[in-house]
Amino acid sequence: MATGVFFVPDPDLLVLNHPIPYNLYINSSAVEGRDHFVKVFPLGDTLTKPDFVAMKAKYQQVYISELERGAYLRAICQYFGKTEEEKVNILKTSALHHLESIFNVKTDEISVDIINQTLDGCRQTVEGFVELLKNYELNQLHELIGNLSFHDFYTYDHSINVSMYCILIYKLLDPDAPEDKIINAGMGGFMHDIGKIKIPNKILNKVGRLTDEEFLEIQRHPTYGKEFLTQRGVTGPKGADVGLIRDVVYQHHENYDGTGYPNRLKGDEIQLLARVTSIADFFDAITTKRSYAEALSVEEALALMKRSRAKKIDPSIFDRFDIHMHEKYKERETDLHLADDFDPCQPHVKLKRIS
Ligand SMILES: [Fe+2]
Ligand SMILES: [Fe+2]
Structure with a gap:
């Protein structure tokens, strides 16, 4: 489990088909205010479109740690x-x-x-x-x-x-x-x-x-x-x-x-x-x-x-x-x-x- 602040990335701006420079998490808690973030896709692995579609279907929302916002934004610059x-x-x-x-x-x-x-x-x-x-x-x-x-x-x-x-x-x-x-x-x-x-x-x-x-x-x-x-x-x-x-x-x-x-x-x-x-x-x-x-x-x-x-x-x-x-x-x-x-x-x- 991870603690700290998380944000929801723009799904259209996630890096696909290259090693991703950040971790992806889901919130496994159904109770509002009791967030429980779990890593589902690790930094360095390559995410494909079908992977992401399956992940979205299963978990609805993915998150990135606030501490990795810089890496997320740098990747957007690099790829988008x-x-x-x-x-x-x-x-x-x-x-x-x-x-x-x-x-x-x-x-x-x-x-x-x-x-x-x-x-x-x-x-x-x-x-x-x-x-x-x-x-x-x-x-x-x-x-x-x-x-x-x-x-x-x-x-x-x-x-x-x-x-x-x-x-x-x-x-x-x-x-x-x-x-x-x-x-x-x-x-x-x-x-x-x-x-x-x-x-x-x-x-x-x-x-x-x-x-x-x-x-x-x-x-x-x-x-x-x-x-x-x-x-x-x-x-x-x-x-x-x-x-x-x-x-x-x-x-x-x-x-x-x-x-x-x-x-x-x-x-x-x-x-x-x-x-x-x-x-x-x-x-x-x-x-x-x-x-x-x-x-x-x-x-x-x-x-x-x-x-x-x-x-x-x-x-x-x-x-x-x-x-x-x-x-x-x-x-x-x-x-x-x-x-x-x-x-x-x-x-x-x-x-x-x-x-
Ligand atoms: Fe100054
Ligand atoms: Fe100044």
């Missing part, structure tokens, strides 16, 4: 996704599901188990992103993101986008990096704002400038995130470097010139992946539809970010990013002005133009 956009959308659905399940938990109920489950789900999703983005250059990602279907939750979409940017920026810096390192880069981006779970929605969703007190509270999210990941027993799945992910979460608002928060770290004192994440965070915050009242064009965003070179962001990582982006996007100036207190975590403040 027709276009790259369809595949990313399938992976996004999985990512949103994981983010939703943690963002909807009451803060005082966030146990070590929930954090470990989130890290598991995060790794599965990011593995899918890494696989899919093998066919993508960093300078194609903005267009891909623009074509995806969006949900109403800025933090969720933003975490997914930042994860994808981190994967491709990291690959630009180290094209021969082993897959595990690239996955950790994506996981850092995916988890970077996880501490926002503890920030009240009325502050997160506030339109307009925050009060000093509210801004101080929002600035605590890197520390809250670090605390979640420092609890005893938080191990993450095999291959995940939780210490590294925790550094990204804790340091992604440190500025290269030492003016950031929470510890005013400078230059190389900031973990490389956190410096990568802060560029991904900044770029996504100013170029996606739902962040600012007006989303900037890539050219304008790059021109604006250039002014923060060596201040907010690492100059050499930014230069690599900038040169690569300009292979596709023409260099352009902008009259937008970046206030000293600009923070990618305040997505509703409109950027001003220099008069």
Whole structure:
């Protein structure tokens, strides 16, 4: 018997005639609320159409463990996704599901188990992103993101986008990096704002400038995130470097010139992946539809970010990013002005133009 949460897969999207990458279960209990899940088809065996028809006739409903949702979705991408956009959308659905399940938990109920489950789900999703983005250059990602279907939750979409940017920026810096390192880069981006779970929605969703007190509270999210990941027993799945992910979460608002928060770290004192994440965070915050009242064009965003070179962001990582982006996007100036207190975590403040 298996315990835990199970979901009903779409019968048309089960893998047939290939070894299946997940287990199939049935609920053998007839009593509502007393579920009793039993494995009827093991991972690695090949399911044929007649097998499945017979299984449906006998058991009506088959289930997959929530822990294997990532494998189920990756298999859909592999066998059913027709276009790259369809595949990313399938992976996004999985990512949103994981983010939703943690963002909807009451803060005082966030146990070590929930954090470990989130890290598991995060790794599965990011593995899918890494696989899919093998066919993508960093300078194609903005267009891909623009074509995806969006949900109403800025933090969720933003975490997914930042994860994808981190994967491709990291690959630009180290094209021969082993897959595990690239996955950790994506996981850092995916988890970077996880501490926002503890920030009240009325502050997160506030339109307009925050009060000093509210801004101080929002600035605590890197520390809250670090605390979640420092609890005893938080191990993450095999291959995940939780210490590294925790550094990204804790340091992604440190500025290269030492003016950031929470510890005013400078230059190389900031973990490389956190410096990568802060560029991904900044770029996504100013170029996606739902962040600012007006989303900037890539050219304008790059021109604006250039002014923060060596201040907010690492100059050499930014230069690599900038040169690569300009292979596709023409260099352009902008009259937008970046206030000293600009923070990618305040997505509703409109950027001003220099008069
Ligand atoms: Fe943040
Ligand atoms: Fe962010």
